[in-house]
Amino acid sequence: MKKTIDEYMKKPYKMEIVKDTDEGGFVISFPELPGCLTVGGTVEEAIKNAEDAKKTWFEAALEEGIRINEPEINEKYSGQFKLRIPKSLHRSLAESAKREGISMNQYCVYLLSMLNNMHTPSVYK
Numbered sequence: 001m002k003k004t005i006d007e008y009m010k011k012p013y014k015m016e017i018v019k020d021t022d023e024g025g026f027v028i029s030f031p032e033l034p035g036c037l038t039v040g041g042t043v044e045e046a047i048k049n050a051e052d053a054k055k056t057w058f059e060a061a062l063e064e065g066i067r068i069n070e071p072e073i074n075e076k077y078s079g080q081f082k083l084r085i086p087k088s089l090h091r092s093l094a095e096s097a098k099r100e101g102i103s104m105n106q107y108c109v110y111l112l113s114m115l116n117n118m119h120t121p122s123v124y125k
Helices: 005-009 043-064 087-100 104-119
Strands: 016-019 026-029 037-040
Touching (some): 005 043, 016 104, 037 043
Antiparallel strands (some): 016 026, 026 037
């Protein structure tokens, strides 16, 4: 049975956010969806554009009969962890997220993904 676009949109596809040092702004891609990428001047804009790009990618794939990969799910990781941080760091992160117009969770995910990309050997990327 064929899935609908809405069913695919609800799936937890991995989103990678990379700062575009050449053009400025941010590039977002979905590794499980080849060729699905977008850009934005801010993290918030890039994330908004990413949802539109993903939906457009699914529409085209369904129309063209292209196989849509399921998201890679690793049962060992919930995607959540608790972290105690100093109040001053909490305030700084919250203020930075507010300036970007995004939630603190989205902002921290962006920062962690940037740090991870900097320290992940290219063989794993």
